[in-house]
Amino acid sequence: xxxxxVYLAAAFLSVVIQAKLFAGIKxxxxxxxxxFYSIRDRGIxxxxxxALTGMIIxxxxxxxxxxxxxxKAIAGYLSAxxxxxxxxxxxxxxxxxxxxxxxxxxxxxxxxxSQFAGISFAERSWMPSxxxxxxxxxxxxxxxxxxxxxxEKWEMKNG
Numbered sequence: 085x086x087x088x089x090v091y092l093a094a095a096f097l098s099v100v101i102q103a104k105l106f107a108g109i110k111x112x113x114x115x116x117x118x119x120f121y122s123i124r125d126r127g128i129x130x131x132x133x134x135a136l137t138g139m140i141i142x143x144x145x146x147x148x149x150x151x152x153x154x155x156k157a158i159a160g161y162l163s164a165x166x167x168x169x170x171x172x173x174x175x176x177x178x179x180x181x182x183x184x185x186x187x188x189x190x191x192x193x194x195x196x197x198s199q200f201a202g203i204s205f206a207e208r209s210w211m212p213s214x215x216x217x218x219x220x221x222x223x224x225x226x227x228x229x230x231x232x233x234x235x236e237k238w239e240m241k242n243g
Contacts, residue, residue: 087238088133091121095137099144109212111219114141115189118156119182119224120231122163123173134160151196155189162188175228182224186217 098113114137122130138156142149162185170177190213197203 086242087125087235088121088129090238091117091133092136095133096140099140103144109215109219111223112186112189112216113220113223113227114138115156115159115186115220116182116224116227117231118160119163119178119185120227120235122160123167123178123181124235126164126167130160130164131157132160134158148197148201150200151193154196155192158192159185159189175225178228179221179225183217183221186220187213190216 095114095117098117102110102113118130118134118137121133125133134156135153138151138153139149141152141156145152163181166181167173194205194213198205
């Protein structure tokens with residue numbers, strides 16, 4: 085339970101950091117945290133963590149509740165499900181997972197906005213979404229060794 089709260093605090097801080105440090109297109113650091121948490125604690129915990137962090141993002145945006153909550157919950161579920169299929173999880177698999185889930189996350193958010201808020205993305209450029217997927221993947225590449233080392237230290241210290 086303690087590690088859940090640590091990851092949740094990190095997700096909240098990453099929402100604040102993203103809002104303050106980045107303008108325009110920004111990496112989805114919360115998605116990266118959802119992937120890492122879901123890989124570590126498989127099953128319903130990953131999906132619940134994704135839904136909770138998505139609710140934080142939706143609440144902070146002040147628009148509609150649901151798009152990020154749904155997309156992050158699905159990302160948490162898929163991360164845990166995909167992780168169970170591989171024996172040796174490594175940097176390359178993690179990078180591919182973040183890339184795929186970031187693209188899926190963007191697509192699900194667009195679909196939700198289109199269906200529930202009536203926002204059409206038909207005439208808009210896909211370049212911002214592509215750049216966000218690239219930035220999120222780069223954030224995953226940078227954060228993978230940091231979070232892995234911090235999680236291992238946490239587990240050694242707290243059992």
